[in-house]
Amino acid sequence: MAFGRRLSTMAPIDCSKGQTVASRVLSSFLAAQHRELDQLMEGADNACGTPQGAAVFARFREAMEHHLEIEERVLFPEFARRTGPGGPLVVMRQEHDAIRGLLSAHQSGGDAACRALFDTMTVLVSQHHLKEENVLYPMSDTLLAGCAEDLLAAMREAPAIHG
Numbered sequence: 001m002a003f004g005r006r007l008s009t010m011a012p013i014d015c016s017k018g019q020t021v022a023s024r025v026l027s028s029f030l031a032a033q034h035r036e037l038d039q040l041m042e043g044a045d046n047a048c049g050t051p052q053g054a055a056v057f058a059r060f061r062e063a064m065e066h067h068l069e070i071e072e073r074v075l076f077p078e079f080a081r082r083t084g085p086g087g088p089l090v091v092m093r094q095e096h097d098a099i100r101g102l103l104s105a106h107q108s109g110g111d112a113a114c115r116a117l118f119d120t121m122t123v124l125v126s127q128h129h130l131k132e133e134n135v136l137y138p139m140s141d142t143l144l145a146g147c148a149e150d151l152l153a154a155m156r157e158a159p160a161i162h163g
């Protein structure tokens with residue numbers, strides 16, 4: 001997709017320059033996306049079985065996939081360069097795969113199946129967001145302080161979540 005191509009050609013980000021005092025630049029931006037996703041998820045849950053259900057779900061799916069891709073293509077690689085391949089990223093990637101699995105499992109069929117899927121989705125996404133906001137994002141603010149503005153610019157370069 002265009003987003004991936006654009007990021008793959010992005011100039012390398014140098015985290016050794018810039019300010020070294022942690023700000024909340026990264027955590028603020030990403031947590032704000034979580035709040036948008038929470039609202040879209042609730043809307044898609046409530047729209048299960050309604051005529052507009054498929055369209056509302058498609059909007060949620062697009063926004064969620066966009067957010068997961070931003071984290072995996074921009075944040076996680078820079079984070080891993082400073083912490084190694086283990087640490088919290090292992091669980092974060094597993095949860096991203098689980099979220100994608102649920103998104104793919106969504107069917108336009110029955111109301112009950114849709115609501116059951118969102119029962120699982122809501123728990124998974126809520127727990128994932130909490131872990132990121134309590135652990136990963138604060139660590140990112142500290143570890144990536146020297147390139148936070150560059151990373152933010154790279155994330156903003158991606159198409160905006162439709163509001």
Ligand SMILES: [Fe+2]
Nearest residue numbers: 068071092132
């Ligand atoms: Fe995530």
Ligand SMILES: [Fe+2]
Nearest residue numbers: 030067071132
């Ligand atoms: Fe996230």
